Amino acid sequence: MVISDSSSRILAGLLEARTGQQLTLNRRWRLETALNHLLRERGIASIDELITILVMGKEPSLAGRVVEALLNNETYFFRDRSPFDTLARSALPELAKRRASTKRLRIWSAGCSTGQEAYSLAMLFAEEPLKWQGWTVDILGTDVSDAVVQRARSGTYTQFEVQRGLGIAQMIKWFEEAPGGWRAVEGLRKPVRFQVHNLLEPPPHPGGFDIVLCRNVLLYLDTETRERAFERLASAMTPDGWLMLGAGETVIGQTKKLIADKENRGLYVLDGSAGSAERRVA
Amino acid sequence: MKTCLIVDDSKVIRKVARHILEALEFSVEEASDGKEALDHCETSMPDVVLLDWNMPVMSGMEFLKLLRQRGHSDQPKVVFCTTENDMAHIRAALEAGADEYVMKPFDRETLHIKLQLVGVA
Numbered sequence: 001m002v003i004s005d006s007s008s009r010i011l012a013g014l015l016e017a018r019t020g021q022q023l024t025l026n027r028r029w030r031l032e033t034a035l036n037h038l039l040r041e042r043g044i045a046s047i048d049e050l051i052t053i054l055v056m057g058k059e060p061s062l063a064g065r066v067v068e069a070l071l072n073n074e075t076y077f078f079r080d081r082s083p084f085d086t087l088a089r090s091a092l093p094e095l096a097k098r099r100a101s102t103k104r105l106r107i108w109s110a111g112c113s114t115g116q117e118a119y120s121l122a123m124l125f126a127e128e129p130l131k132w133q134g135w136t137v138d139i140l141g142t143d144v145s146d147a148v149v150q151r152a153r154s155g156t157y158t159q160f161e162v163q164r165g166l167g168i169a170q171m172i173k174w175f176e177e178a179p180g181g182w183r184a185v186e187g188l189r190k191p192v193r194f195q196v197h198n199l200l201e202p203p204p205h206p207g208g209f210d211i212v213l214c215r216n217v218l219l220y221l222d223t224e225t226r227e228r229a230f231e232r233l234a235s236a237m238t239p240d241g242w243l244m245l246g247a248g249e250t251v252i253g254q255t256k257k258l259i260a261d262k263e264n265r266g267l268y269v270l271d272g273s274a275g276s277a278e279r280r281v282a
Numbered sequence: 283m284k285t286c287l288i289v290d291d292s293k294v295i296r297k298v299a300r301h302i303l304e305a306l307e308f309s310v311e312e313a314s315d316g317k318e319a320l321d322h323c324e325t326s327m328p329d330v331v332l333l334d335w336n337m338p339v340m341s342g343m344e345f346l347k348l349l350r351q352r353g354h355s356d357q358p359k360v361v362f363c364t365t366e367n368d369m370a371h372i373r374a375a376l377e378a379g380a381d382e383y384v385m386k387p388f389d390r391e392t393l394h395i396k397l398q399l400v401g402v403a
Contacts, residue, residue: 163385167382167396172369174371
């Protein structure tokens with residue numbers, strides 16, 4: 001199926017208007033694959049016909065479905081592993097000391113897709129029940145797509161999804177067989193909640209997150225939009241909080257709000273924060 | 283270079299697994315049933331065995347039990363790779379001495395992580 005330039009441009013404009021994301025060249029080639037299921041479901045013969053329906057405004061709900069189909073929802077449990085080791089080894093023990101008086105932690109998984117990152121975080125706590133006994137841990141997963149947020153809320157994964165990133169002992173400990181696949185056990189679901197949210201809007205309530213993860217999301221934004229997103233993320237963090245980005249992503253040259261935490265590779269702190277000042281002296 | 287013995291009666295699965303494993307820089311050997319795999323292990327012990335469950339002559343579970351009974355309790359690492367995808371089979375495999383378990387279908391990323399988890403990749 002040949003997709004005309006004008007159709008590509010209209011889809012790119014729709015995606016950018018709804019999410020701020022760019023339809024980069026490496027995503028344009030997969031337009032047909034991404035939209036194929038939707039076209040079949042709606043009985044639409046081609047992408048050009050789809051564009052006609054969108055432009056004519058015949059089916060208002062269709063634009064949302066198109067945007068959902070165009071988003072890259074690739075994720076899996078403990079993606080890239082080492083960032084989670086860094087959290088378990090450095091950030092969480094440090095937060096356990098700093099928040100000992102309140103025993104409360106807030107973590108935000110921004111751009112959480114189908115929720116594997118949020119449940120991976122929940123596993124870090126669940127694996128050490130004595131250490132976190134009496135703590136209130138609030139893990140919030142957000143995504144711009146309503147469809148993936150609903151899936152994340154269900155905590156149910158296909159057999160293909162559930163084993164991606166999890167060791168088998170971990171999988172049978174934290175997931176149980178359920179209709180449609182494997183469902184996270186109640187203890188794992190309890191600290192985790194999900195909501196639809198656009199990164200470019202004010203941070204989700206109540207803010208004050210000790211750790212914010214935004215991995216493999218900002219790379220789809222243009223420079224100016226990415227800077228705005230960094231400002232939103234920074235404003236959601238506690239003064240001594242951490243931001244974690246995806247492998248290959250950085251704050252350098254992207255924002256003045258955040259700097260690399262030299263002690264913890266892959267983590268970023270607010271520039272001028274108590275934490276960053278201490279690290280500079282050290 | 284680490285060695286992997288693929289034990290599966292399906293030529294197609296062996297071919298796909300070989301393709302993935304060679305890309306992960308494994309030296310790959312093949313067997314089409316548990317008996318053949320056991321004979322192979324007697325002469326040359328691989329670092330890891332990728333093991334199907336249902337096979338003619340000798341099943342994956344029979345192979346695993348015999349292998350572990352012969353004193354090979356820790357080596358080689360055994361990763362079941364099967365369509366038996368329920369909790370009962372998974373528990374039985376782990377009790378018999380399997381180190382990891384991959385449910386078919388799987389992709390390269392899944393297998394790579396499983397091999398990392400058992401310490402051979």
